[in-house]
Amino acid sequence: MRDDCLVESLRLLLSNTAYATGIRLYLPGFSRGMSEREEQAFCSELSSRVGLDLARDDRIEIHPQVSNGLSDILSTLPASVSEVMVVGAGFLVPPGWDTRLRSIAKDDALIGCISPLCMGVPPLDDGAGLSARGSSSTGAVDAAAMTAWLDNDRLVAALGATQHLQLPILFPQCCYLTAQGLSALRAADRGLDPVVCLERAGLVSLVALNLLTAKQRGLGESSALSAYIESASKSSKLLGWLRTRLDEGHAPAIDSAAVRSSQPVQLHIAHSWGGGLGHWVDDFIAGDSSRVNLVLKSIGSWGEFGQRLELYSSYSAMPPLRVWSLTTPITETALANLDYRAVLREILSEYQVQGVIVSSLIGHSLDVFRTGLPTLLVAHDHYPFCIALYSRFNDVCARCDGERLRACMKDNPGHQFFTSRAPEDWEALRAAFVGVLQDNPVTLVTPVRSVLERWRTQMPQLESLPAHVIPHGLGLSPSPSLAGEDAGRLRVVIPGKLSEAKGLRLLEQVLPALARFADIYLIGCGVSGHVFSSIPGVHLVEHYARGEIQAELSALRPHVGLLCSLVPETFSYTLGELQHYGIPVVATRVGSFVDRIDHGETGFLCDLDAGAVVELMRSLDDDREVLSRVRGRLEQTPPRTLDGMVADYHRLLPVAPVARGQALFEAGPRQLAKEAIYINPQSTYKMAAYAFFKYSLIKVASSPRLPSWLRRGLGKTLRLLKRLKGSCER
Secondary structure, three states: OOOHHHHHHHHHHHHOOOOOOOEEEEEEOOOOOOOHHHHHHHHHHHHHHHOOOOOOOOOEEEEOOOOOOHHHHHHHOOOOOOEEEEEOOOEEOOOOHHHHHHHHHOOOOOEEEEEEEEEOEOOEOOOOOEOOOEOOOOOOEOHHHHHHHHHHHHHHHHHOOOOEEEOOOOOOOEEEEOHHHHHHHHHOOOOOOHHHHHHHOOOEEEEEEEEEEEEEOOOOOOHHHHHHHHHHHHHHHHHHHHHHHHHHOOOOOOOOOOEEEOOOEEEEEEOOOOHHHHHHHHHHHHOOOOOEEEEEEEEEEOOEEEEEEEEEOOOOOOOOOEEEEEEEEEOOOEOOOHHHHHHHHHHHHHOOEEEEEEOOOOOOEHHHHOOOOOEEEEOOOOOOOOOOOOOEEOEEOOOOOHHHHHHHHHHOOOOOOOOOOOHHHHHHHHHHHHHHHHHOOEEEEEOOHHHHHHHHHHOHHHHHOOEEEOOOOOOOOOOOOOOOOOOOOEEEEEEOOOOOOOOHHHHHHHHHHHOOOEEEEEEOOOHHHHHHOOOOOEEEEOOOOOOOHHHHHHHHOOOEEEEOOOOOOOOOHHHHHHHHOOOOEEEEOOOHHHHHOOEOOOEEEEOOOHHHHHHHHHHHHHOHHHHHHHHHHHHHOOOOOHHHHHHHHHHHOOOOOOOOOOOOEEEOOHHHOOOOOOOOOOOOHHHHHHHHHHHHHHHHHOOOOOOHHHHHHHHHHHHHHHHOHHHHHO
16 A cells, blocks of 8 residues: 555544444545556455445545545535535544534534534644654554544543534534535535535534544645635634643533522513613513513624623613623624524523513524524514614615615615625525524514514515514603793704714704704704704703603703604604603604604604705794694603503513422523623723723722822822713713
8 A cells, every 4th residue: 555544544534433324424535646446456455454345335435636625525426415524534533423423413404514623723723733653564643642632532522512613614624514504505606615605504614522533744735724724723712721621631610500580581682782772671671570581682892793692680780690702703693603502592491481582683693583482573673684774775665675785785874784794695694584483483573563564565474474563661750741831932852862864964954944943952962963063042962861851851841852863763762752741743754753643633744854844843833832732632642651561562472370489590690700890881981991990099099008198199089080970971
């Protein structure tokens, strides 16, 4: 034989394989450079060594060429092959390797491919590698290196038996392509990255942590391997814990828990952006006295909105109960994510969750619909079908086919949140989203009728999906009308942060004309309101805390409110608050404003035109009786309470009663003990810096190790800092 070492490694491979039924074993590069006669002799000698007839065994294919990628493999596989395991020349596999790989994919139709760990190759790159030097005349692999490798494999099998990483990599020299993975790759463009092909098919790529292969030095080199090493090296830091455990020779201990509950549990899925969604989740929990509500929030940064998951007892509670980091961050929404699914399984099991309420998929995975539990999808926006969230591109969107999607991604200024993906990725997400809703026990809930109609118009496949309209409730105390009733100069209040979506450009045209006959109060407008500071009659309040709206309105006594959103809002808490306090509202004729305002009776609607807005406001200034009539109608309208809203949701999401005294779950801030400081992810950098500086000053000023004169000076600095607190919080 020309290469005894290669023959020996192939003998080990064939001896260590269990040959699961229906799987083709593809072995590229082992007969490279051999003539047909030499290859026959090669197979004959191997057959005698391993007791298999390699020439006739259709489970095994020895291929002469070193594979430079899956395209080489796909081009030679017969169509009858449904699953394939690839092991290239120069790679060694431990006993039962194929059984271990296949066990990971068992009963999981979302796994497209599985790659094992390999000594000396990222992401588990310990710099060792396995020596290719023979220790005997037969070219056997070095015995000491072999023993070290197999010892490490046994440890890996114990440490990582149930832990596997979802990474966007595929080890071309040693991998398992599942039936669904192979089918997706066969249907895709051969020139496309296989991992991307799998992602667009809604499949995931795993790195198995229960199996350690080895590469012989000087063998198995290829351009595909070099590309894999470059890509996988970016994830090497994720396996630092495993390298440490291999050195220590034991697994980490698992700690215990602390807090108990005996009420039925339901889980909310949310992003961490705050806004109306956060407001709604907190209101829901405040109005729900009969169930425990937990909130799983995605935490991340721009471009990677799901870097970690945090579990809370309410949306705004601090600190979180639990924290998990995702090995592969979720950029927008994952079609499937095994890390995410493992976290979800842990939460559902430990807290015995009986129902799920999904308020956002940003930073989450579609796996949230695959729990088998009754699930409600609450439409707070138009994502994920609308990549701009607000369903507006030049005008309110009535459709979004492939052509319009591509135009939107190119020319819509509102498309600013998710810019790293191609149109084909969004089309794949849309298709997977519709499919997962149809295949699982999911009910769609919208706060107004128009949102439900828009979802069904843009996604006709959801026409048969169970759906209900449940108006949001408001957690506001009863109050007499706070609207102005005097005949003085018209006072107009515009609450909330100003942005393009909220009509900033329209207000730039409206306010100069409106200020000629009205005083205008922009409360909570943020820094965007500064563009109006030079207009006489315009007054700015950059920020107000949630819960202070009543005090602000009581001080102003506005005659009318003005809301100029360009996008079709799904609810609008600002509209609800103004109506609750008896203040008539002029709003643009879009979205939920049309559902919630009866023109001339409970408010006023106008077109998205500056002239139309100013003309309507002038007519109301001239005829205050119209405002008085609407104000009276609002005072007579019973409020939508949180209790009523929660009761409607409970009817859609029934839970089993819990026996008195039964402890359903245990929970506690286990993983936060290692963190000296925890920062609310919704805090601004200025707020976080202020809090840390304040803490530092208090710590230093109270230290007995410092001279008294220095402590007094620091105390004065602290008092000055407190006086600046208000501006810092803004």
